[in-house]
């Protein structure tokens with residue numbers, strides 16, 4: 310760990326670049342998540358769909374959850390972004406009777422490949438029967454030779470507040486879940502509901518219910534609370550301090566403050582894209598302001614700086630042990646990597662396609678419904 314943070318904001322116009330330079334010099338540990346193209350040791354050979362690929366390590370596999378529309382309706386939901394190249398969006402696909410057989414075929418093609426399970430998409434816990442069968446299928450794949458390093462669930466918590474919540478929690482324990490990233494974008498219940506807009510009748514919208522779910526989950530797994538910075542939500546050092554105090558009081562071990570992903574011009578100008586533009590709160594200036602604000606950051610220690618293939622984050626530790634992460638991502642960088650010819654991400658969609666990115670119909674590695682291998 311570094312010494313206690315004392316920070317003087319850089320005076321250049323390019324705040325983020327200057328901040329990153331400062332942090333690179335200060336962080337006791339820098340993690341490079343993305344391999345350089347020439348670093349063969351960081352790639353795993355992958356033969357799939359009749360073609361050879363290089364798989365960048367570490368790579369996560371996401372069985373994209375879309376069996377039901379999400380229990381929330383966040384105006385900033387990236388699942389409602391649309392790219393110019395078109396196709397049916399993942400969020401609109403629903404699994405049919407062949408879904409799990411196809412998933413089994415995709416996983417069989419990945420035997421021996423080092424991966425991590427990253428359970429995301431829409432809300433995994435909205436359909437408990439689907440999630441329980443998914444966990445069984447993934448465990449069977451592990452027994453069958455898929456090599457798994459980490460297991461993470463991204464959730465808004467909704468399903469844990471329903472009758473089967475304890476069943477899901479126990480199944481995730483048996484699954485060996487490493488941690489949960491639990492979305493809650495404000496520490497005040499009414500403000501959070503204005504941002505996340507849970508559907509009528511969802512118990513998780515109620516602050517006391519969420520806090521009970523959080524405490525229960527935190528008793529079973531490491532819980533990382535995810536707070537998207539935004540207008541109308543957390544956007545000042547005072548907000549950050551209040552969120553951390555609330556998170557600490559309810560058992561979270563980590564809080565991640567994340568900026569809306571930076572879009573590139575491949576996205577259509579729809580309502581979601583306009584909202585992301587209008588409500589964005591840049592992470593770098595807020596981080597600078599927090600570090601310069603003694604009441605907020607007194608006692609914080611810098612632990613590490615991670616530079617990923619399309620994101621970077623700074624991990625800090627508060628004086629009483631809470632981990633705080635500030636994170637930013639850039640979809641232009643993600644798209645450049647996904648178009649590089651190497652594989653950085655694996656997503657299995659409800660239409661049976663295994664893809665090297667987030668769009669069904671594009672970067673298809675294997676179409677489990679096709680009798681012929683996919684090419685291109």
Ligand code: SF4
Pocket residue numbers: 379380381382383385386387388430431432465492505
């Ligand atoms: S909880 Fe997640 S998937 Fe659901 S609407 Fe909000 S951002 Fe989208």
